[in-house]
Amino acid sequence: MVTRRFLVTAGMRVGAPVILMLAAAACGSSASPETPPSGGSSTNSPAPTVDQGAPKMGGTLRISYSTAFLGLDPHKLTASGSLTFNSWIYPYLFHQPVGPASDPDDYSNMPYAAESWTQDNDTTYTVRIKQGIKWPAKDPMNGREMTADDVKYSYDRLVRISPYAPQFPIKSTEVVDKYTVRFNLKDPYAPFLQRLSSEPGFLLPREVEEKFGDFTKPENAMGNGPFFIKDYQVGTGGKFVFQKNPEFFMKDKEGRQLPYMDEVHYIHMVDTSAILTALRTAQLDLAGVPWPSVASIKASNPEIKWHESWGSGPSSYVLRFRTDQKPFDDVRVRRAISMAIDRDAVAKTFFLGNAVPNIGPIGNQKGFDHAPEKFYGDAFNYYKYDVAAAKKLMAEAGYADGFEVPTLYTTNFLGALYVSQAEWIAGQLAKIGIKAKVQVDEYAKYQTSTLVGEYNGMAFNPTHPYQDPDDWLYLHYYPGAPFDATRINDAKLNELILAQRKELNPEKREKLVLDAERRIADLVPTIQVGKGKSATGVHPWVKSYAPFSNKMTHGNNGIGYMQVWLDGSPTQK
Amino acid sequence: MAEYAMKRLVLFVPTLIIVTFMLFTLIRILPGDVVAMMNEFRTTPEAVERTRQQLGLDKPMHEQYITWIGQVVQGNLGESVWSKRSAVAELRDRLPATLELAVMAMTVSLTIAFSVGIISALHQDTKIDYIARGFAIAALSIPNFWTATLIIVIPSILFHKSPPLSFTPFTEDPVKNLSQFILPAIVLGINTSGSLMRMTRAMMLEVLRQDYIRTAWAKGLRQRQVVVRHALRNAMIPVITIIGLQLPLYIGGTVIIESIFGIPGIGNLTLQSITTRDLPMVSALNLVFAVFILGTNLLVDMAYGYLDPRIRYR
Numbered sequence: 001m002v003t004r005r006f007l008v009t010a011g012m013r014v015g016a017p018v019i020l021m022l023a024a025a026a027c028g029s030s031a032s033p034e035t036p037p038s039g040g041s042s043t044n045s046p047a048p049t050v051d052q053g054a055p056k057m058g059g060t061l062r063i064s065y066s067t068a069f070l071g072l073d074p075h076k077l078t079a080s081g082s083l084t085f086n087s088w089i090y091p092y093l094f095h096q097p098v099g100p101a102s103d104p105d106d107y108s109n110m111p112y113a114a115e116s117w118t119q120d121n122d123t124t125y126t127v128r129i130k131q132g133i134k135w136p137a138k139d140p141m142n143g144r145e146m147t148a149d150d151v152k153y154s155y156d157r158l159v160r161i162s163p164y165a166p167q168f169p170i171k172s173t174e175v176v177d178k179y180t181v182r183f184n185l186k187d188p189y190a191p192f193l194q195r196l197s198s199e200p201g202f203l204l205p206r207e208v209e210e211k212f213g214d215f216t217k218p219e220n221a222m223g224n225g226p227f228f229i230k231d232y233q234v235g236t237g238g239k240f241v242f243q244k245n246p247e248f249f250m251k252d253k254e255g256r257q258l259p260y261m262d263e264v265h266y267i268h269m270v271d272t273s274a275i276l277t278a279l280r281t282a283q284l285d286l287a288g289v290p291w292p293s294v295a296s297i298k299a300s301n302p303e304i305k306w307h308e309s310w311g312s313g314p315s316s317y318v319l320r321f322r323t324d325q326k327p328f329d330d331v332r333v334r335r336a337i338s339m340a341i342d343r344d345a346v347a348k349t350f351f352l353g354n355a356v357p358n359i360g361p362i363g364n365q366k367g368f369d370h371a372p373e374k375f376y377g378d379a380f381n382y383y384k385y386d387v388a389a390a391k392k393l394m395a396e397a398g399y400a401d402g403f404e405v406p407t408l409y410t411t412n413f414l415g416a417l418y419v420s421q422a423e424w425i426a427g428q429l430a431k432i433g434i435k436a437k438v439q440v441d442e443y444a445k446y447q448t449s450t451l452v453g454e455y456n457g458m459a460f461n462p463t464h465p466y467q468d469p470d471d472w473l474y475l476h477y478y479p480g481a482p483f484d485a486t487r488i489n490d491a492k493l494n495e496l497i498l499a500q501r502k503e504l505n506p507e508k509r510e511k512l513v514l515d516a517e518r519r520i521a522d523l524v525p526t527i528q529v530g531k532g533k534s535a536t537g538v539h540p541w542v543k544s545y546a547p548f549s550n551k552m553t554h555g556n557n558g559i560g561y562m563q564v565w566l567d568g569s570p571t572q573k
Numbered sequence: 574m575a576e577y578a579m580k581r582l583v584l585f586v587p588t589l590i591i592v593t594f595m596l597f598t599l600i601r602i603l604p605g606d607v608v609a610m611m612n613e614f615r616t617t618p619e620a621v622e623r624t625r626q627q628l629g630l631d632k633p634m635h636e637q638y639i640t641w642i643g644q645v646v647q648g649n650l651g652e653s654v655w656s657k658r659s660a661v662a663e664l665r666d667r668l669p670a671t672l673e674l675a676v677m678a679m680t681v682s683l684t685i686a687f688s689v690g691i692i693s694a695l696h697q698d699t700k701i702d703y704i705a706r707g708f709a710i711a712a713l714s715i716p717n718f719w720t721a722t723l724i725i726v727i728p729s730i731l732f733h734k735s736p737p738l739s740f741t742p743f744t745e746d747p748v749k750n751l752s753q754f755i756l757p758a759i760v761l762g763i764n765t766s767g768s769l770m771r772m773t774r775a776m777m778l779e780v781l782r783q784d785y786i787r788t789a790w791a792k793g794l795r796q797r798q799v800v801v802r803h804a805l806r807n808a809m810i811p812v813i814t815i816i817g818l819q820l821p822l823y824i825g826g827t828v829i830i831e832s833i834f835g836i837p838g839i840g841n842l843t844l845q846s847i848t849t850r851d852l853p854m855v856s857a858l859n860l861v862f863a864v865f866i867l868g869t870n871l872l873v874d875m876a877y878g879y880l881d882p883r884i885r886y887r
Binding site: 068076214216234235238265268269270271273276277278280282296301442443445447449 | 603604605609610611653657658663667670722725726729730733734735737738739740753829831832833834835836837838841842845848849850
């Protein structure tokens with residue numbers, strides 16, 4: 001099961017003060033941590049031109065997905081493929097701004113199925129949904145209107161059975177009137193509104209579960225989102241055919257019915273060569289391209305336009321330590337390892353320079369025009385490449401001759417680049433005497449062992465994308481949390497983590513989050529290896545596509561593509 | 574021969590039971606618990622146990638197997654623990670693509686192997702023979718995934734052309750379907766033809782030296798009659814053996830080819846099922862493979878008797 005979700009460090013209720021402050025405080029440099037970068041104050045490429053003419057209706061967008069299809073029940077699965085598909089079928093209460101005209105770092109909540117909301121007190125939120133939103137006109141909903149009962153049903157079910165339930169601390173959901181629902185939380189919870197715009201907060205019809213048992217089968221995926229599933233064939237080369245929902249409740253500013261495209265074909269492709277070939281020969285309208293292949297495609301297909309995005313959050317790959325095991329229980333050893341890793345080399349080797357080093361787990365969002373050493377203080381030194389200082393620390397810790405340890409990482413399931421990075425890191429550690437024996441685990445074994453902290457010594461893991469810093473802090477560093485793979489259990493850090501969850505004042509919460517970031521940087525339970533930029537090749541007939549991957553967790557895919565249109569596509573008659 | 578066939582069919586059942594039980598157990602003792610995978614964030618023992626009970630995994634292994642056998646006998650191969658699609662529906666969707674690729678690839682393989690092998694044998698130690706043998710070595714040595722990647726990438730760069738990389742059923746658009754399948758069939762066929770060609774050549778050389786062949790030449794028979802009617806048939810027994818060994822590869826061993834050319838076949842389904850610990854699907858697929866392999870072995874054995882009437886079965 002794949003759980004590749006992109007980290008989105010979301011802001012607070014409205015606006016993104018935390019993000020902006022985090023960005024200003026955290027570090028990043030295209031050269032090295034101590035060298036200010038040249039040029040650019042934004043981590044994102046300039047937004048593509050907004051003026052692309054009036055949207056044209058029709059056509060079929062062809063894109064690919066590579067994860068296995070594991071069913072569609074949004075409350076039973078966290079697989080990225082499922083979440084992506086669900087976002088085309090079901091709406092949320094809110095969504096984040098997307099599209100070329102939006103600020104990539106604007107995480108504010110915009111109405112989707114919701115019309116308005118109020119926060120009554122620290123633990124109570126009242127949301128009013130739009131009137132007139134209809135479920136599909138087929139059995140078992142038969143075109144009835146969506147009401148507050150549907151919202152209550154959806155969130156009650158989520159809390160009852162979803163793997164994400166710990167991140168939705170809802171005590172009760174009550175129906176106030178036909179279109180108004182009230183959420184009563186167990187405790188003040190700062191990211192709550194963000195949750196209402198992210199997976200798995202999809203709005204579902206009760207009748208489907210009553211008739212079919214759950215929402216797993218594509219035949220039972222009946223929502224009132226922008227698209228519905230017209231047909232599907234699972235397996236490599238097979239595709240999910242999404243057809244636009246003619247009854248969709250949203251229109252654009254000029255009153256045109258959304259979405260613009262007639263169909264979206266999601267084709268299952270797992271081989272990178274096949275994906276790039278399909279992009280070159282216009283069998284795909286757009287695709288993510290690994291950096292080593294970008295130059296080749298630019299040469300063979302100069303008409304393809306390029307969108308680059310830093311995404312959000314920290315690097316994709318993280319080195320973790322079991323801080324409750326020798327020798328990693330000694331913070332000097334962890335700091336030494338951090339200093340032995342040449343992050344600039346990671347950027348050059350694996351991303352052809354399109355990467356920046358990260359220090360903290362929350363990561364930087366925009367702007368490198370700040371002084372990271374000022375923010376992190378002494379901890380900043382642990383992230384400079386300094387083999388001599390690393391050896392000195394190892395000697396102080398009693399490991400002047402180094403030691404041997406297995407490194408666990410997952411298989412080629414996540415790509416050859418990932419495996420290569422692990423091997424490269426092992427080579428770096430050899431400079432300070434650490435013999436890291438690289439060990440490959442099959443993904444199923446990795447997911448039920450390494451991912452949840454059942455490993456010895458060190459592990460090289462992919463990270464999960466999230467909507468809020470709390471996801472990173474709580475899920476990964478709080479004792480007993482699902483992904484507490486380091487067992488750090490630091491009293492001061494625990495206090496900060498719990499405090500930031502409950503702090504509703506954005507400025508105060510921001511301070512708590514930044515304090516946690518600094519604490520983690522000092523303790524070094526994890527090491528971010530480098531944050532890479534992603535490149536997407538897009539054929540020129542695809543309009544209004546924006547590098548909105550900052551906010552594009554898989555669950556925001558549908559809303560993102562809703563405002564894309566095609567002009568001159570081979571699929572348009 | 575009929576009696577022999579019946580005896581072999583009777584042995585089918587215990588063999589199937591042994592094979593499927595071994596594989597049934599093996600996938601369940603591999604590290605990586607599907608229940609833990611399904612519960613990811615949920616850590617309460619109650620939730621985990623509930624899932625385990627729903628999947629029937631709380632019972633002892635032999636009980637699980639007996640339950641599964643009982644379902645199989647009634648035609649129920651189970652359903653995916655993830656997608657809830659029945660194994661029968663998955664196989665129904667995937668088998669046609671796999672069989673189509675297998676038939677096309679085998680056709681290519683046999684055509685190349687027999688023609689090149691025979692020509693090579695008839696022109697032993699000539700330039701033609703050396704070229705043919707070189708081709709066989711290349712076919713054996715060059716990985717098919719490398720060839721497949723080159724075949725789609727180079728034309729896409731030079732001519733912006735490639736075969737369709739998403740699946741279209743034959744019934745929907747035969748031309749598009751065949752244009753997708755022809756290249757992977759050629760790649761697979763060439764890859765497997767190498768060993769077949771070498772065996773064909775070797776056996777033909779041995780048979781062509783026999784007295785009865787010399788007699789056939791002496792009688793004035795034409796080359797075609799000597800080669801096809803007299804020599805080839807006698808050379809086929811080891812070749813048929815190799816064909817029988819290669820057949821299962823077409824069914825379950827084409828994961829990479831399926832991935833590159835976008836063919837939703839059994840190979841990818843098997844890999845995905847194992848990776849996601851989709852236990853019912855793995856069991857169903859194992860059954861299909863076991864039946865197929867046992868069946869092809871039986872057909873190969875029966876073919877011996879047809880090719881060489883001197884062979885008698887007991």
